[in-house]
Amino acid sequence: MALVLALETSCDESAAAVVASRDGDCQVLSSRIASQVEEHARWGGVVPEIASRRHVEALPVLVETVLAETGVTVGDLDAVAATVAPGLAGALMVASVTGRSLAALHGRPFIGVHHLEGHLASVQLADRSPEAPYLVLLVSGGHTELIRVDRSGGMLRLGRSHDDAAGEAFDKVARLLGLGYPGGPAIQTAAESGDPQRFPLPKGRVSRPEGGFYPYDFSFSGLKTAMLRTVEKLRSDQSELPLADLAASFEQVVAEVLVERSLRCARDQGLDQLVMVGGVAANRRLRSLVTEQAEALNLGVTIAPLKFCTDNAAMIGAAALTRLARTVTASSLEIGVAPRWSLDQADDLYKTPPPF
Numbered sequence: 001m002a003l004v005l006a007l008e009t010s011c012d013e014s015a016a017a018v019v020a021s022r023d024g025d026c027q028v029l030s031s032r033i034a035s036q037v038e039e040h041a042r043w044g045g046v047v048p049e050i051a052s053r054r055h056v057e058a059l060p061v062l063v064e065t066v067l068a069e070t071g072v073t074v075g076d077l078d079a080v081a082a083t084v085a086p087g088l089a090g091a092l093m094v095a096s097v098t099g100r101s102l103a104a105l106h107g108r109p110f111i112g113v114h115h116l117e118g119h120l121a122s123v124q125l126a127d128r129s130p131e132a133p134y135l136v137l138l139v140s141g142g143h144t145e146l147i148r149v150d151r152s153g154g155m156l157r158l159g160r161s162h163d164d165a166a167g168e169a170f171d172k173v174a175r176l177l178g179l180g181y182p183g184g185p186a187i188q189t190a191a192e193s194g195d196p197q198r199f200p201l202p203k204g205r206v207s208r209p210e211g212g213f214y215p216y217d218f219s220f221s222g223l224k225t226a227m228l229r230t231v232e233k234l235r236s237d238q239s240e241l242p243l244a245d246l247a248a249s250f251e252q253v254v255a256e257v258l259v260e261r262s263l264r265c266a267r268d269q270g271l272d273q274l275v276m277v278g279g280v281a282a283n284r285r286l287r288s289l290v291t292e293q294a295e296a297l298n299l300g301v302t303i304a305p306l307k308f309c310t311d312n313a314a315m316i317g318a319a320a321l322t323r324l325a326r327t328v329t330a331s332s333l334e335i336g337v338a339p340r341w342s343l344d345q346a347d348d349l350y351k352t353p354p355p356f
């Protein structure tokens with residue numbers, strides 16, 4: 001059995017977890033999250049300075065809580081893990097410094113984790129986790145990517161958004177509709193009673209310089225503009241905004257685009273399993289559409305458990321355990337944080353000297 005304490009502070013959730021692996025199966029022994037969402041909601045988005053300060057206050061309490069709940073001491077751990085990239089620099093620093101200090105004080109290895117690798121690992125926390133190879137649709141506030149994961153753990157990005165991430169589009173459209181922050185859950189709630197077919201909206205595509213379109217890439221900026229134009233037109237007609245129909249139409253087109261391109265990519269790659277992770281994977285319409293359409297094509301679907309879609313530390317622990325099981329022994333204690341660092345470069349987090 002391997003046991004890790006994992007920390008996550010890359011954006012606006014402070015989180016700590018104790019995660020164990022037994023015979024390759026991940027078990028979350030305790031997972032705690034202190035959300036700052038209400039505080040940032042007042043400003044309509046995440047304020048980096050406030051996020052860092054709140055992490056400093058919340059993280060030590062969360063660490064004490066998850067250790068007390070599991071009866072584990074730092075000395076029992078096989079490693080202390082923390083997200084070190086990508087994210088808000090000041091926010092990332094809190095988990096990175098806390099994790100490295102605990103590791104150094106107790107003579108345990110430190111494992112720096114790439115946040116997206118954490119999201120990918122969240123599927124290991126499902127009741128039945130899929131066996132690679134599979135295609136992952138990673139949809140969060142900062143990223144929309146299609147990634148092929150191979151049996152060896154190798155990851156290859158096959159598709160991406162050229163402008164906003166899907167979650168960012170939810171957040172911006174929610175602001176446009178006056179629905180508040182974070183936009184995803186607000187739009188989902190407003191959309192419940194709406195007509196998803198009422199407003200025809202575009203499915204943005206990305207042109208190739210040599211002609212045609214990138215088949216697995218995404219663009220949400222045209223959709224955002226179409227929503228703005230629709231709202232402006234309704235306002236100029238003096239009509240009250242049909243918020244439920246607007247939210248449902250938007251949610252529907254985003255879900256359709258994500259599902260269509262993922263299924264096409266999986267089929268072209270000869271993969272018979274699709275995995276969905278990240279904050280937007282919590283969306284009910286998207287969850288049901290992907291399940292229904294993949295099943296119709298005989299594709300297996302695994303979606304990260306609802307509570308591990310949005311940011312949490314259990315997924316960071318799962319990623320660290322996978323690294324430990326596959327030859328990584330530690331990151332350098334001199335590693336810092338990197339606000340931007342692509343998933344292709346995740347292996348570099350374990351090099352000496354560290355890349356940042």
Ligand code: KG4
Nearest residue numbers: 140141142167183184279280282283310311
């Ligand atoms: O993965 P996550 O917690 O943080 C990042 O790594 O970005 O994702 C946050 C994003 C936000 O944009 C939020 O609006 C979106 O996930 N989100 C949702 C839902 N819950 C969270 N989007 C659509 N429907 C939801 N139910």
Ligand code: ZN
Nearest residue numbers: 115119140311
């Ligand atoms: Zn995230």
